[in-house]
Amino acid sequence: MTARMLPGNKIDEFAVRLMRSAEVVAPRRVGEEDVFYGAIASPDEIAWDYGTAVEPLKRFLLPQREPILRFSTNGRIRVGAEYDEQQRVFLGVRCCDVTGVAVLDAMYGGDTVDPYYMSRRERSTFIALTCQQPEPHCFCVCGDAGPFLEGGYDQQWTALPEGMLVEIGSAAGEALVRDNEDLFAEAEVDQVAARYRLAREAEQKFGEFKSYIAGAMRKLSMNEVAPAVWEQAADRCMECGGCTYLCPTCSCFTVTDRMAGQDGVRERHWDACLYSCYAREASGHNPRPEREDRLRARFFHKISHQWAVRNGRQACVGCGRCVLGCMGWAHTPAVSEGIRRGVMT
Amino acid sequence: MNNPYLPKLATIQKVKVETYDTTTFTLRLDDSGERKAFEYRPGQFVELSVFGAGEAPFCISSSAHGRDDFDLSVRKVGRVTGVLHEMGEGGQVGIRGPLGNCFPFEEVKGKHILFVGGGIGLFPLRPQIQDVYRERAQFASVTVLYGARTPEDLVYQDELEQWQQQEGMTCLLTVDTAADGWSGNVGVVGSLLPKVSIDVSNAVAFVCGPPIMIRFVVQDLSGMGFGDDAIITTLERHMRCGIGKCNHCMIGDKWVCKDGPVFSYREMRAMAEFEE
Numbered sequence: 219m220t221a222r223m224l225p226g227n228k229i230d231e232f233a234v235r236l237m238r239s240a241e242v243v244a245p246r247r248v249g250e251e252d253v254f255y256g257a258i259a260s261p262d263e264i265a266w267d268y269g270t271a272v273e274p275l276k277r278f279l280l281p282q283r284e285p286i287l288r289f290s291t292n293g294r295i296r297v298g299a300e301y302d303e304q305q306r307v308f309l310g311v312r313c314c315d316v317t318g319v320a321v322l323d324a325m326y327g328g329d330t331v332d333p334y335y336m337s338r339r340e341r342s343t344f345i346a347l348t349c350q351q352p353e354p355h356c357f358c359v360c361g362d363a364g365p366f367l368e369g370g371y372d373q374q375w376t377a378l379p380e381g382m383l384v385e386i387g388s389a390a391g392e393a394l395v396r397d398n399e400d401l402f403a404e405a406e407v408d409q410v411a412a413r414y415r416l417a418r419e420a421e422q423k424f425g426e427f428k429s430y431i432a433g434a435m436r437k438l439s440m441n442e443v444a445p446a447v448w449e450q451a452a453d454r455c456m457e458c459g460g461c462t463y464l465c466p467t468c469s470c471f472t473v474t475d476r477m478a479g480q481d482g483v484r485e486r487h488w489d490a491c492l493y494s495c496y497a498r499e500a501s502g503h504n505p506r507p508e509r510e511d512r513l514r515a516r517f518f519h520k521i522s523h524q525w526a527v528r529n530g531r532q533a534c535v536g537c538g539r540c541v542l543g544c545m546g547w548a549h550t551p552a553v554s555e556g557i558r559r560g561v562m563t
Numbered sequence: 564m565n566n567p568y569l570p571k572l573a574t575i576q577k578v579k580v581e582t583y584d585t586t587t588f589t590l591r592l593d594d595s596g597e598r599k600a601f602e603y604r605p606g607q608f609v610e611l612s613v614f615g616a617g618e619a620p621f622c623i624s625s626s627a628h629g630r631d632d633f634d635l636s637v638r639k640v641g642r643v644t645g646v647l648h649e650m651g652e653g654g655q656v657g658i659r660g661p662l663g664n665c666f667p668f669e670e671v672k673g674k675h676i677l678f679v680g681g682g683i684g685l686f687p688l689r690p691q692i693q694d695v696y697r698e699r700a701q702f703a704s705v706t707v708l709y710g711a712r713t714p715e716d717l718v719y720q721d722e723l724e725q726w727q728q729q730e731g732m733t734c735l736l737t738v739d740t741a742a743d744g745w746s747g748n749v750g751v752v753g754s755l756l757p758k759v760s761i762d763v764s765n766a767v768a769f770v771c772g773p774p775i776m777i778r779f780v781v782q783d784l785s786g787m788g789f790g791d792d793a794i795i796t797t798l799e800r801h802m803r804c805g806i807g808k809c810n811h812c813m814i815g816d817k818w819v820c821k822d823g824p825v826f827s828y829r830e831m832r833a834m835a836e837f838e839e
Contacts, residue, residue, distance in 0.1 A: 287569065289614050289657075291614055291615060294572075295614055295655045295657070297572070299566055299568070299569055301564075325808065326808060330567055330806045330807060330808070331564070332567075332808055333564040333565070333566045333567075333568070337564070470811070471803065471808070472803055473617070473804070473809070474617060475614065475617045475618075482614055484612075484618070486803075486809075489809070491810065497800065497801050497812075499800070500641030500642075500643075500644065500801075503774065505814075515813065518815065528816065
């Protein structure tokens, strides 16, 4: 592990320097309690003591609505595209959310690169903040996505009494230290040891929403899920799409053309596989007419071995937002446990 | 950066009405460089932009051989196809692709080739039929079975006539419901299968049609002794991106757009465990 110390009284200065060349996205408190990731205007806005941000990071890489084509039908048709080329540093974001981005990387990269995603991704740097106090809904230990990461970040910070222990995970992460060498100190052996002690302690603090994904993955992947589980989950699911909205890795989209006179824009926007119209064809034929069909498809994509292989890991990171957002108790830990037990409890 | 969402512009060269609700549009890419680079195989599809109405996937329904344009045969059924059907020669559209995989060709040389099409399921089969017939000597036999609901629903009527008369090819037609003037076979397309006498141990069947027809024909073919790898079909799903990103066409662990649309019955059975 390559680690340095960023003393507590240098953190703000480091953030200010980051802001000179990039948009800095950090956790910000909105109202009394809620924390959202957002661009900061000052380091004072950063909420270092938060648990889970209300929304994950996906909208910064895949906006809820975005133009993927502009065209003009005035005379011969002309088409064009534009890309978001803003440099961004994501500062103090949670390990589960950084891992969610790794899943998006697999989905939007691979052998057919999505240029709108990649334009943002290539200009993004992730400074993760380890989680020392998981919230009741959290289960990142089951998602292999926290509370501390062993890799996948540019930098990973752990809050110690004297400042931030900064682990360096990439060349970009290293460059941020090199360019601001005057702010950093050497990390002492006991500071590094404290990081591992804190990680072990944090792992003991998880609540009731253990997801036991391995057991669910085995049954899903081998087609051994009791059909009753899907019927019971379908009884609870209200098809609101809340879980897909909040999930760091749910990233299905649909596409529409909008015209203003002779100028058109083709936009993609978030969609949800739980909606009854999601797979419906123009003819009216619907390959997944029942809600249980759609739930099964969603969880198969989320945690089957087959998709884990294609995406490099399972798509659930255990952030627990579906637990907070689901009105009907058909969130991932509940369904995952149902799959494992053969009945939803 | 290469942008797979950017359509290439194309112009409608020819409009041929096939039936009361289907039309074949012959399209030619506007840019000569793009035209040269546009190489496709039977079974592949494109995303067609009707600017302002939207985009939808259509199989390419003509062989690439000897042509610098290509056909899309389209049923008028939704918004994009509705506007397209109002367009005429000279109209401009967008094309992304070719997308998806293709029918096996070299791999099936030497075999008896059986095509079974239902309704507009003949659209994706047509380029493969044309290519196979063009190299007829390379195949043991060529049979086309085609059925539609009524005689009015039969597409490519000129070509069907030609296929029926052509040497070295058997083409049998049927309709579910006859009308005045129809003297041919009446019944579902599967009812033509008993008239086929080929060595199924050295045969491959290409099947496309509505889901219900595919299901029954595949059962019949299995009963005749066709192995799961010797039954090839092409699937349709609601699609947006065509490149494995939007996930609309996902079946189990496959995208129809990227892993398909051509699948063997063996592959379909593996998918069906998860979805159908």
